[in-house]
Amino acid sequence: MRSQSPNLAERDVLATYEREGDETLEMAIARAFRRAGIDVMERDVPFHEMVDVDALRDLHRGPHPTPIRTTLVLYDHPVTITGEAVRVYAPTDAE
Secondary structure, three states, rough: OOOOOOHHHOOOOOEEEEEOOOHHHHHHHHHHHHHHHOHHOOOOOOOHHHHOHHHHHHHHOOOOOOOOEEEEEEOOOEEEEEEEEEEEEOOOOOO
């Protein structure tokens, strides 16, 4: 996972997955990638070893007065996560 945020305005959205009420965050991430044609189950390193899923869950749990959006790079794809959706963008260039 890279620490710098990619400029998402310059990237194509490959998939948007609307989260369901009691769906786990990790399932929503996996389903967003699947919708983009990427099977995260076939990757050598599971994303929960690359990302602190517990911290993301805590961040996106419950109502917030201000919407929270987390952006990270996973499998070379920028990903945004909100309480409502997971969005996968076109891959980052090798930098």
